[in-house]
Amino acid sequence: SDSLKIAIIGGDGIGPEVVGAAMNVLEAAAPASGCKYESTEFPFSATHFLETGHVLEDVDIAELRKFDAIFLGAVGGLPNDPRLAGGVIEKGILLKLRFELDQYINLRPVTLYPGIETPLAGKTSKDIDFICVRENTEDLYCGVGGFVRKGTPQEVSNQTMVATRFGAERCIRYAFELAKTRQRKQLTLVHKTNVLTFAGDTWFRTFQDVASDYPEVTTDYHHVDACCMYMVAKPEVYDVIVVPNMFGDIITDLGAAIAGGMGIASSGNLNPDGTAPSMFEPVHGSAPDIAGQNLANPIATIDSLGLLLRETGRIKGDQAAVTCGERVGAAVKAVTPKFAGKSLDRSGYGTDKIGQMVIDSL
Numbered sequence: 001s002d003s004l005k006i007a008i009i010g011g012d013g014i015g016p017e018v019v020g021a022a023m024n025v026l027e028a029a030a031p032a033s034g035c036k037y038e039s040t041e042f043p044f045s046a047t048h049f050l051e052t053g054h055v056l057e058d059v060d061i062a063e064l065r066k067f068d069a070i071f072l073g074a075v076g077g078l079p080n081d082p083r084l085a086g087g088v089i090e091k092g093i094l095l096k097l098r099f100e101l102d103q104y105i106n107l108r109p110v111t112l113y114p115g116i117e118t119p120l121a122g123k124t125s126k127d128i129d130f131i132c133v134r135e136n137t138e139d140l141y142c143g144v145g146g147f148v149r150k151g152t153p154q155e156v157s158n159q160t161m162v163a164t165r166f167g168a169e170r171c172i173r174y175a176f177e178l179a180k181t182r183q184r185k186q187l188t189l190v191h192k193t194n195v196l197t198f199a200g201d202t203w204f205r206t207f208q209d210v211a212s213d214y215p216e217v218t219t220d221y222h223h224v225d226a227c228c229m230y231m232v233a234k235p236e237v238y239d240v241i242v243v244p245n246m247f248g249d250i251i252t253d254l255g256a257a258i259a260g261g262m263g264i265a266s267s268g269n270l271n272p273d274g275t276a277p278s279m280f281e282p283v284h285g286s287a288p289d290i291a292g293q294n295l296a297n298p299i300a301t302i303d304s305l306g307l308l309l310r311e312t313g314r315i316k317g318d319q320a321a322v323t324c325g326e327r328v329g330a331a332v333k334a335v336t337p338k339f340a341g342k343s344l345d346r347s348g349y350g351t352d353k354i355g356q357m358v359i360d361s362l
């Protein structure tokens with residue numbers, strides 16, 4: 001098959017550092033699996049915006065559509081930078097790509113790898129092993145809302161939660177298909193139907209309707225507040241979670257924390273229909289507090305690269321890419337025992353060193 005075309009967006013802060021470490025892993029891993037790839041770098045980032053005034057234009061999206069996958073580090077500057085107010089970067093790059101490229105699934109595994117320490121007392125790898133299917137193109141992320149009398153004492157703002165039957169159903173169906181392939185075949189819907197009686201109701205009824213097509217999958221429902229409690233107190237209850245966009249954002253940072261830290265959490269923004277490229281990125285952001293110091297843990301990004309190779313390889317029918325992705329995933333798991341007794345995110349190993357440890361264990 002022809003080679004895998006990967007668009008690289010390093011982004012800001014630690015983004016380029018962790019993506020650089022991951023690309024070194026790809027370079028080392030590809031030949032043995034016969035995986036052929038070409039990569040092209042794009043500058044979209046807060047830094048690029050401040051230099052040029054450009055965020056991400058429609059022509060850029062058209063260009064990115066030509067690739068098989070997008071690999072992104074992180075975008076965004078300091079949270080209080082007035083020049084970046086109003087989510088100009090997050091909305092203008094990240095959310096624009098997710099929405100325009102119809103990446104309607106955000107897949108976020110929560111797996112406690114061997115040797116990694118969880119803050120949850122008494123929990124081990126067998127207790128923390130689930131995956132979140134976060135809806136990625138609707139909900140509070142649609143940007144529907146506005147102000148009345150902004151800047152006055154009578155100011156009113158609203159921000160609308162949007163749920164469609166179509167959007168909920170394709171996400172829920174994806175989650176059932178995924179649950180079906182897993183050993184436990186268990187799927188939990190997470191929402192807040194006791195308060196969000198419109199959007200939550202659409203999700204709940206859709207979930208029940210789709211469930212009748214999957215008798216082999218056992219189902220459950222948790223309110224999102226209870227889900228946070230279970231994730232900490234009884235994470236073993238989860239196998240697959242399906243969750244709308246905003247709650248999914250929040251619970252997956254909690255997921256990263258129970259699996260050892262931001263340095264471990266990988267994700268894929270998937271367009272499962274293959275009508276546009278999918279995008280792979282760590283869950284964490286640009287971490288301005290540790291940028292440029294070779295301190296960031298690149299494991300989350302390397303694991304996201306593994307996911308990129310497996311998912312894109314599957315969609316393209318490129319078995320060599322799938323095999324390469326499996327090797328990368330296995331190499332990550334072989335390295336994590338070296339973190340035993342250390343903090344994952346402040347291990348003292350350095351970005352370069354961790355990248356090299358993964359390469360050595362390929």
Ligand code: NAD
Binds near residue numbers: 345
């Ligand atoms: P963050 O994830 O960047 O950082 C949170 C904390 O985790 C920081 O203390 C940081 O040092 C630590 N951390 C993150 N990644 C780490 C790693 N790989 N190794 C070790 N420690 C790590 O979140 P934030 O500070 O809320 O956001 C910073 C910027 O990133 C903001 O502009 C935000 O909008 C943006 N952001 C971007 C993305 C993305 O591009 N996908 C995701 C989240 C946040």
Ligand code: IPM
Binds near residue numbers: 090091094249
């Ligand atoms: C994430 C991030 C983004 C989100 C932000 C930066 C727009 O937090 O990928 O989890 O909310 O989805």
Ligand code: MN
Binds near residue numbers: 250
């Ligand atoms: Mn987030």
